[in-house]
Amino acid sequence: MKKLAHIAFALLASLSTLKAQESPKEEDFYKIVTPPIPEGIILEVGGLTTMPNGSLAISTRRGEVWIVDNPTSRAPYFRKFATGLHEILGLAYKEGALYCAQRGELTKLVDKNGDGKADVYETVYAWPLSGHYHEYSFGPKLAPDGSFFVSGNVAFGDEEWWRGESRVPGRGWIFHITNDGKYEPWATGVRSPAGISMLNGELFYTDNQGDWMGTGGIFQVKKGGFMGHPAGLKWAGLPNSPVKLTEKQFFAERDNRQHRNEQGRAIKPENTLGEEPQFLYQLKQKYDMVQLPAVWLPYGVHGVSTAELILDDTKGNFGPFTGQVFVGDQGQSNIMRIVLEKVKGEYQGASIGFRSGFQSGVLRMAFDKDGSMFVGETNRGWGSAGDANQGLQRLVWNGKMPFEMYTVKAQPDGFEIEFTMPVDRKSAEDLDSYKVVSYLYKHYPVYGSPQINLEDVKITGVKVSDDNKKVRIVLDGMKQYYVHKISLEGVRSASNSWSLVHPDAYYTLNNIPDGERLKVSDLKTTRSGKAQASVSAEPAKEHVSPDGKGKATPAKAGAAAKAPTWEEVKPLLAKNTCLACHAPDKKVVGPSYADVAKRKYSNEKIVELIYAPKPENWPDYATPMAPMPQVSKADAAKIAAWINSLAK
Incomplete structure (x- = not known):
């Protein structure tokens, strides 16, 4: 009898494991549909907007505007509405007209004679350009009063090609254009503000990783605000500027790291392991106009080139996330879900994965009347995980409920997580089902930042709600201003033992809320012994070859370990988000692994370059690789070893 009991228990355990392994994925709830596009139409999408009659308006980087009638049907009808414009990276509809941001102006497009084509191209306001290729203009977005907001990319230096510059007014700024066509500077400190959005009447924008931007982020935009990049401060002294921070004040707090070598050439600033870091929140403590991001997006995990924000206003037709926000990423060809809350007057919140696998870089999104989401895509000159040059796709919910974190909210002593369906109480009360790690990003003129001060946060207990829909996680050591990665790998759903579709949330804790803390007697503190691994120790300081160019370090003597196969290494590459930027045999955002193997680096040198990349070794790639300290030394x-096995 005892033997039979053991067999039954083993069988049940196997079935439970099988169920967990068979947990549904993104594609089991949200399907990517590619509508038929007539031959010859190239949709390098720069702007999308849904019109009142249900048609879809599309602007392209090639300067065209298309109207798509019956866009969700099997035979959508495409008609060219406008042409001859300059790289349109945004589109808005207002009172029978379309408005677009060209490189150098806000343009109103009107079809006066009703033939389906614009016959009026009216300049609402024109802003200056220096002619630099990187001076993109994004928008417009409509304010509640019908006026417009536009954002302006910085240029880059000629010799210092890595350094953002504002060569003319408006570059590195978000500006306001009134209904009567007047220009009003609004806020500065932006670098590459590819997504500008109005969420419930409040202005937000997204920025991309680069100099002075440790990673991509989502910021609320307040008049007179400064988001961290100093280029636009050049114009803060103009009479109509609402920004009161000066270049002199900024650089009294920060080193611009402008140095030259013995030959008189500019030296590109690099991350230095072990240096005393500075952070954006420290600048805010001195200057209140500094605006911290509501959400930092972990580089290489939730994007590399942050794009547009869009509010889910579908009233449940796109799933259970009405009122939440989605953000696209051009480099990784994916979409994340953002959960925002206001704490002590400032926005903060969490980034959670949502849907990957789009055919090109996700730049723009718009909801159709049926609740599906149109996704506009492009990658020319920018690179993306999806290898198509351009595209228009549609994301459709199939009506089934995914097991996800619905909300993540900060508490005085930790976080409260609400789920889309009840959790299995036993797994949810096991402390080993959870892991929390905190870290920060540096604020400095280097392209991107590694995760700094990376530490495990002790979980002291959990409390599951009576309806099994919420879990309160109590922590010892919450840190204001830090990103808290909250992992729930062990939590299962009650009805079918599913694991979460996306078990990680990255919460940016700008403020810790006041309120009552849970008593120790209210908490469950049991552990199953199946704890998630701790964060890896910081890698050893990078060794640089004498010529400073990262030449191969001689391999250590001794027998080389057998290289893993593709099947063995693929899960490691996926876990560490390497596949977002690299592929085995083709260029994506970064070089292929086969091309890396051709450099004949030693295994040790490749490991060093994972932790401290040398973008100057790959000058043909627009997006430099950021340090990846989260990759364990074993991985x-x-x-x-696998990369070098590709060498022929």
């Missing part, structure tokens, strides 16, 4: 060694 890095296996990845390096």
Whole structure:
């Protein structure tokens, strides 16, 4: 009898494991549909907007505007509405007209004679340009009063090609254009503000990782605000500027790291392991106009080139996330879900994965009347995980409920997580089902920042609600201003033992709320012994070859370990988000692994470059690789061995 009981228990355990392994994925709830596009039409999408009659308006980087009638049907009808414009990276509809941001102006497009084509191209306001290729203009977005907001990209230096510059007014700024066509500077400190959005009547924008931007972020935009990049401060002294921070004040707090070598050439600033870091929140403590991001987006995990924000106003037709926000990423060809809340007057919140696998870089999104989401895509000159040059796709919910974190809210002593369906109480009360890690990003003129001060946060207990829909996680050591990665790998759903579709949330804790803390007697503190691994130790300081160009370091003597196969290394590459930017045999955002293997680096050198990349070794790639300190040394060694196995 005892033997039979053991067999039954083992069988049940196997079935439970099988169920967990068979948990549904993104594609089981949200399907990507590619509508038929007539031959010859190239949709490098720069702007999308749904019109009152249900048609879809599309602007392209090639300067065209298309209207798509019956866009969700099997035979949508495409008609060219306008042409001859300059790289349109945004589109808005207002009172029978379309408005677009060209490189150098806000333009109103009107079809006066009703033939389906614009016959009026009216300049609402024109702003200056220096002619630099990187001076993109994004928008417009409509304010509640019908006026417009536009954002202006910085240029880059000629010799210092890595450094953002504002060569003319408006570059590195978000500006307001009134209904009567007047220009009003609004806020500065932006670098590459590719997404500008109005969420419930409040202005937000997204920025991309680069100099002075440790990673991509989502910021609320307040008049007179400064988001961290100093280029636009050049114009803060103009009479109509609402920004009161000066270049002199900024650089009294920050080193611009402008140095030259013995030959008189500019030296590109690099991340230095072990240096005393500075952070954006420290600048805010001195200057209140500094605006911290509501959400930092972990580089290489939730994007590399942050794009547009869009509010889910579909009233449940796109799933259970009405009122939440989605953000696209051009580099990784994916979409994240953003949960925002206001704490002590400032927005903060969490980034959670949502849907990957789009055919090109996700730049623009718009909801159709049926609740599906149109996704506009492009990658020319920018690179993306999806290898198509351009595209228009549609994301459709199939009506089934995914097991997800619905909300993540800060508490005085931790976080409260609400789920889309009840959790299995046993797994949810097991402390080993959870892991929390905190970290920050540096604020400095280097392209991107590694995760700094990376530490495990002790979980002291959990409390599951009576309806099994919420879990309160109590922590010892919450840190204001830090990103808290909250992992729920062990939590299962009650009805079918599913694991979460996306078990990680990255919460940016700008403020810790006041309120009552849970008593120790209210908490469950049991552990199953299946704890998630701790964060890896910081890698050893990078060794630089004498010529400073990262030449191969001689391999250590001794027998080389057998290189892993593709099947063995693929899960490691996926776990560490390497596949978002690299592929085995083709260029994506970064070089292919086969091309890396041709450099004949030693395994040790590849490991060093994972932790401290040398973008100057790959000058043909627009997006430099950021340091990846979160990759464990064991994973890095296996990845390096596999890369070198590709050498022929």
